[in-house]
Amino acid sequence: MKKASFAATALVLIAGSAMAADLPSYKAPPPPPPPIMTWTGLYAGLNFGVGFYDRNSSNAWGVGWGNHGGSRAGVVGGGQIGYNYQITPMFVVGLETDFQGTSIGSGAGGNSWGWFFGLPPVTTATLNWFGTVRGRAGITVLNSKVLIYGTGGFAYGEVQRNGWWNQNSAVQTGWTAGGGAEWMVITNWSLKLEYLYTQISGTGNNNNWFWVFNPGWGLNSPNNRTRFHTIRAGVNYHFSFGSPAPVLAKY
Template identity: 75%
Template structure:
């Protein structure tokens, strides 16, 4: 009888273990950890900038030569653009910006001539300007750091202040420069940029009233406005227009 009881107990334990092994496990699955976002410069962006600038020493405005009056001022505005990351190291894009400025040259060396005598000191101001530029850059040292060159079309309003009136005209030309941009946080970047800009146009220099010239009349001059700008900015990069990361299925 003892042997039969032992055999029965052993059989019961074995069957219980088998049944327990067939029961579903109530252990929780490991938590899902999403993959890190893909670092890319591709997509639309928009931002603000602030900086300073000054006229080039050989800039001339409506018959007055700027001489050595490299009078500077503050610039500020906004920009929008689009980047496309061709390879992990190569980025191309386009950007347009619009700036308000306080750039202006004094009249110490800006004298007109009235009946052959010096006079008519004035000043030239750049009220605003904008650009439409291409950008070509490479990522150096880190995927978050983009070093780029840029150049394209420029336009702006130049105002000439004289003795008795003001003249203003929208001039067009070109701009070129470069900069560096750092993606310091997802969707956010900061940049520093330099641009050299030259715009020009023809306008009546009414401040040369009856100036001493062969026509004894108003003088029409072709003038060039050349200036340098250095600015810092911040951009927000939108998700649309950039590739969506592919998540693994479980």
């Protein structure tokens, strides 16, 4: 009797173990891998910095030839929007446009010929705003988190010149070139530092013409070239519309 009871208990234990082995595992799957780091996609952001005229910028208008009478540094601030495409883990290309308000100006004086007629050489030029449309190309370092790039393209802006008796504002066009570095601090957010050299030019309002002795003389607003430097820091949010989706393991 005892032998029969022992045998029955052993059969029950063996059957239970076999059934437990056939049950599915409820072990939680491992967490998904982190998002793939990529510069590809649309981004937008804000920037702020300083700017000043180049010493060769011909920003004055007056009697005869004229250059600006010293640069007055000013603040620069605005926004940008662009798109990057990461060709390889190392190379990135893109397109960016930005628009800036500024307080960059030139001081009074300069090489104006007003002294010849007993007139003070009071001429100032202020860059009210400017914008650019630029291509970008660069390389990534530090596990693709830092992008070092060069940039260049089209530029435009409004320059206001103040003379002895009136003002003249004109929208000028030209080119810009420079470079910078951008650091992806956390997912979707980056910080950047950028330098641009810009040259825009164009004739002023014809109402500033008074009289002309010969080309290069007279009270006029000549074909001025406005050259200036800007250094800006900024922040961008990357929407990552073009980034590849992370590969998830199946369980």
